[in-house]
Amino acid sequence: MIEAKGISKCYTIKKRMNFFRSEKQIVCAVKKLDLSINEGEIVGLLGLNGAGKTTTIKMLSTLLNPTEGQITVDGDDAVKDAMKVKKKINMIAGGERMLYWRLTGEENLRYFGKLYQLSGLQLEKRIAYLLDQVGLSDSKDVPVELYSKGMKQRLQIARGLINDPKYLFLDEPTLGLDAPVAKQLRGLVKDLASQENKGILLTSHYLEEVEELCDRVYIIEKGTIILHDTPEKIIASVVKNYHLMIETSSLSVALQNKIKKELVNCTIQFTDLTDSTSIHIDAPFDPTSFFINICMNEAISILKLELKRPRLEDAILTLAKEKSA
Amino acid sequence: MWLSISATFWRNYLVMRRAFPWSFFLGHILSAIYIIIFAYLTYFFVFKGDLSSSFSAYAGTNDYLSYCILGGLLYSFSVSLLMITSRTLITELREGTLESLLLTPSTRKGYFLGYVAQGLIRIMMEFLVIIAIGSLFGLHLQQINWFHVLIVLAILILSTFSMALVLSSFMLFFRDTYITQNTLFVLMGLVCSITFPSDFLPEGVRWISHIMPLTYGVDALRMVWIEGVAINDLLTPLLKMVILGLIYLPIGSYLMKRMEKYVLEKHFG
Numbered sequence: 057m058i059e060a061k062g063i064s065k066c067y068t069i070k071k072r073m074n075f076f077r078s079e080k081q082i083v084c085a086v087k088k089l090d091l092s093i094n095e096g097e098i099v100g101l102l103g104l105n106g107a108g109k110t111t112t113i114k115m116l117s118t119l120l121n122p123t124e125g126q127i128t129v130d131g132d133d134a135v136k137d138a139m140k141v142k143k144k145i146n147m148i149a150g151g152e153r154m155l156y157w158r159l160t161g162e163e164n165l166r167y168f169g170k171l172y173q174l175s176g177l178q179l180e181k182r183i184a185y186l187l188d189q190v191g192l193s194d195s196k197d198v199p200v201e202l203y204s205k206g207m208k209q210r211l212q213i214a215r216g217l218i219n220d221p222k223y224l225f226l227d228e229p230t231l232g233l234d235a236p237v238a239k240q241l242r243g244l245v246k247d248l249a250s251q252e253n254k255g256i257l258l259t260s261h262y263l264e265e266v267e268e269l270c271d272r273v274y275i276i277e278k279g280t281i282i283l284h285d286t287p288e289k290i291i292a293s294v295v296k297n298y299h300l301m302i303e304t305s306s307l308s309v310a311l312q313n314k315i316k317k318e319l320v321n322c323t324i325q326f327t328d329l330t331d332s333t334s335i336h337i338d339a340p341f342d343p344t345s346f347f348i349n350i351c352m353n354e355a356i357s358i359l360k361l362e363l364k365r366p367r368l369e370d371a372i373l374t375l376a377k378e379k380s381a
Numbered sequence: 382m383w384l385s386i387s388a389t390f391w392r393n394y395l396v397m398r399r400a401f402p403w404s405f406f407l408g409h410i411l412s413a414i415y416i417i418i419f420a421y422l423t424y425f426f427v428f429k430g431d432l433s434s435s436f437s438a439y440a441g442t443n444d445y446l447s448y449c450i451l452g453g454l455l456y457s458f459s460v461s462l463l464m465i466t467s468r469t470l471i472t473e474l475r476e477g478t479l480e481s482l483l484l485t486p487s488t489r490k491g492y493f494l495g496y497v498a499q500g501l502i503r504i505m506m507e508f509l510v511i512i513a514i515g516s517l518f519g520l521h522l523q524q525i526n527w528f529h530v531l532i533v534l535a536i537l538i539l540s541t542f543s544m545a546l547v548l549s550s551f552m553l554f555f556r557d558t559y560i561t562q563n564t565l566f567v568l569m570g571l572v573c574s575i576t577f578p579s580d581f582l583p584e585g586v587r588w589i590s591h592i593m594p595l596t597y598g599v600d601a602l603r604m605v606w607i608e609g610v611a612i613n614d615l616l617t618p619l620l621k622m623v624i625l626g627l628i629y630l631p632i633g634s635y636l637m638k639r640m641e642k643y644v645l646e647k648h649f650g
Contacts, residue, residue: 067620139486142485151477153480156476166388170387172486199399311426
């Protein structure tokens with residue numbers, strides 16, 4: 057398990073007061089953050105720009121030392137036993153960095169494999185397996201500079217898996233990818249967790265992706281965790297807005313008034329159509345069962361029913377609104 | 382460490398094969414050729430082949446052209462080695478591969494050694510081209526103890542490599558290659574007995590020549606090449622190079638470790 061206890065990352069910056077004078081200021085990108093990632097689990101790390109996600113990932117991946125607090129990976133200290141920890145982890149970032157463009161895909165993997173102390177048949181087998189996994193076997197001898205963006209990203213994934221890490225950090229892994237490639241990548245991430253039991257930390261601006269993949273989500277704001285739970289529970293606790301659209305056989309005015317009376321705190325709009333009534337409801341709870349009961353009791357046919365469930369995106373937007381208010 | 386050395390060696394070899402750095406290769410050869418031509422023209426057309434007795438006393442030879450050609454040869458050798466070593470991490474930073482490199486549990490020593498070992502192929506190619514051109518200007522190639530030349534070069538490589546680590550940390554700190562390295566190279570050209578003995582320099586400047594391994598490397602190479610001295614007589618300059626290397630190595634290693642963290646915090650924090 058990866059465990060971060062009370063980690064902070066602070067920087068001393070110089071703020072220029074005038075041409076001759078500057079003042080030192082301490083700015084903390086991450087403050088007293090607690091986080092854990094278990095094997096076989098996908099954990100999301102969300103926040104607005106500048107929230108401290110990337111700094112957190114850099115600390116977890118041993119690239120940055122925390123100013124205070126402790127990170128352990130299966131009991132090994134990420135600062136004191138950095139070399140030991142590096143063997144168990146890897147990171148994949150979005151974009152087209154972290155690869156040598158003048159080398160071929162296969163040469164890149166061979167280079168990184170050797171830096172992870174792999175060699176001989178073991179390395180060659182691993183390279184062949186990964187190239188096959190990411191669908192680059194046919195392009196293994198092509199220099200990376202000739203790869204498309206999607207191919208580079210797939211090679212990055214293979215690079216991130218070359219040492220068969222127990223824990224993987226994915227920093228915006230689908231950034232700028234086409235929908236089919238992104239979907240394929242999401243499938244791969246799911247398999248890595250469920251079939252290969254890897255612990256994965258994911259940051260992404262695509263919230264549907266986080267909602268689809270993550271077992272737990274941490275939401276950070278200005279370097280501090282403000283929420284931590286399953287995506288479903290976060291949505292339920294933050295977003296109080298359900299939108300139901302229901303079309304029934306014609307409703308009498310009396311029944312419409314009865315519904316309005318019973319559903320206090322809800323916005324209801326009835327539109328009488330030729331043979332039916334269309335109803336739009338905005339409610340702080342799921343009003344589906346209420347309407348189904350009414351229709352059953354009053355012998356009204358339901359012609360159409362659509363419930364728009366709140367998504368993680370709505371939760372983040374609500375939180376952002378609350379914070380800026 | 383061996384895997385890191387071989388991995389870096391092959392990576393750079395493949396990159397060099399696909400995109401040979403012709404500008405650096407020609408630039409280093411040309412800088413030596415300019416030194417040789419400048420010495421040739423000034424010797425024959427300005428000083429009319431007349432050397433002062435103090436030059437002979439300080440340089441230990443009357444063969445001014447060979448003196449300058451060997452100075453240019455080793456200056457180019459040293460500059461190439463310094464450039465290859467010191468630009469490594471800043472190049473990784475610029476190409477966006479520093480993170481992926483620092484994520485690995487590879488040793489930095491292995492990485493640098495692989496880099497330098499591969500770079501020596503290019504440096505030796507430059508070395509041979511400059512010798513060939515120097516021979517056209519009067520550099521003799523007979524009765525040279527090549528084994529002694531190799532010993533001088535090997536020790537110069539070790540001490541220059543150590544010095545390059547210090548230079549590299551400055552480059553990372555300033556995130557600059559051009560001004561930092563060229564300031565050092567101009568200084569080396571001036572104080573390291575490349576075209577004239579450093580004894581001609583004023584006292585206040587001469588001490589700089591004593592902290593440059595190149596000064597002793599050039600002295601030692603000239604003793605082998607021009608005077609043909611025995612290995613025992615080379616011990617003093619060789620020892621001085623070793624001592625400088627031993628001083629620069631821990632300083633460079635310490636600074637590099639700090640600079641890696643500094644760059645990561647500045648760049649990725």
